[in-house]
Amino acid sequence: MLTDQIISAKSMPTLPHKTVSLTVNEKHCTLEVLPWVSLLDALREDLDLTGTKKGCDHGQCGACTVICDGKRILSCLTLAVMKNGSEITTIEGVATGGELHPLQKAFIEHDAFQCGYCTPGQICSAIGMFQEGKALTRAEVKELMSGNLCRCGANTNIIDAIMEVKAQMSHE
């Protein structure tokens, strides 16, 4: 029986890996991935960028938010193979030259994380929201950040941190 199993394992077809080129946090990389690997899993497991979090894995919590070609997206609801040639920024790429991003500083100042699990997605999402330029009031910020479900008490502090950075940006 055991021999049969070994033979059948040997006769398995080779898995259809695809070559994917990505620029992640300004570094170019080439990956060999299977078609069914999500971008989230490729970032975390192939590139060892574990800052992007796997929360619900069904597009409902926003913990996996990354910025892809300038837009915030959910890395759990796309396949790595579909993003061939894309430029991606994860939480590991938002600081510049050892200097924290203003949002990272504001999150610390406002105590905007408790367990911190949703934080990378919240920060990437807020950066994407700033680039979209649609959230003008606090109510609009809350609405346009509602795809990031923080389930703890930090949410008001998160919004405070975002509003502070927004105000700094409008004074620049």
Added chain:
Amino acid sequence: MNNFSYTQAKNRDDAIALSGMGPGSQFIAGGTNLIDLMKYNITRPNALVDINAIEDFHAIRESANGGLSLGALVTNAATAYHPLVEQRYPLLSRAILAGASAQIRNMATNGGNLLQRTRCYYFYDTNTPCNKREPGSGCPAIEGYNRTMAIMGTSEHCIAVFPSDMSVALAALNASVQVSGPEGSRNIPFSDFHRLPGNTPHIDNCMSRNELITSIELPANGFSNHYSYLKIRDRNSYAFALVSVATGLELEEGVIKNARIALGGVAHKPWRVKEAEDFLQNKEPAAENFWYAAEMILKGAKTFQFNAFKVELAKRAIVRNCIMALNPECQLPGAQASA
């Protein structure tokens, strides 16, 4: 998720040819619904044909009849925030922005929005029967927890609702869907695009297997002066509608010249009742007339154990939304176009 092969289509003809390679092949665009369904093991394609590289489907263009043509691959966000959509079809902008989350709207495409599948709990739970997921297996929703389910156009086989917000506005706007397949291209009026469940609830729309949506066509009249989209849901944001209403009104000297009212969250497709829209013609835009129209729209409602509340909810939502449509400025922020 099951294993599958993956191919990228270069153009429309290529996509149609690739999709004909096997019965288990599926197109993928934004993937926000399809990948989720695949993770739940509800959809198990053996081949994915990625259509994102088809340049032609990425544009919003003005059409010869004064309307707009929305490319199938333009994202929901890019459509909602497009200056021509915001100016001429603000109802569509509002409806799109009332749906999903910013991240999902950045990924989801116009064509995919129309093809998303129901969020019925029983459809999503592969441990239960579901006629939509597995034809002939039964519908536990009818005798089950049916609070979110349909009250119009149901059958003994299915009481699921169609979840798209965008489609409710497209129904009110009399849009049409341009599709292409091995037999050529055709234009489908929006009211004919989605199907009622009948005996075949597993078939959501009238497209055949190898066809794909190329664009959504909007007629010239966008009801940009008097419009409103109202979405009633359990959570104020990022939830599907219990009931939603898209209203477009044209007024002339204080009288309604043209009224459109479409409901979401109540049926297997966006719901319109022509009799009610006709009734409003040449009437004053007064609450009692909107109440009368609402009664006409909900006349045929059939409720189940937990969703009878939707009838009264829908009537009140219709009246409130028609009143809000008179002065779109009074709509609350949230599902709002850019300033």
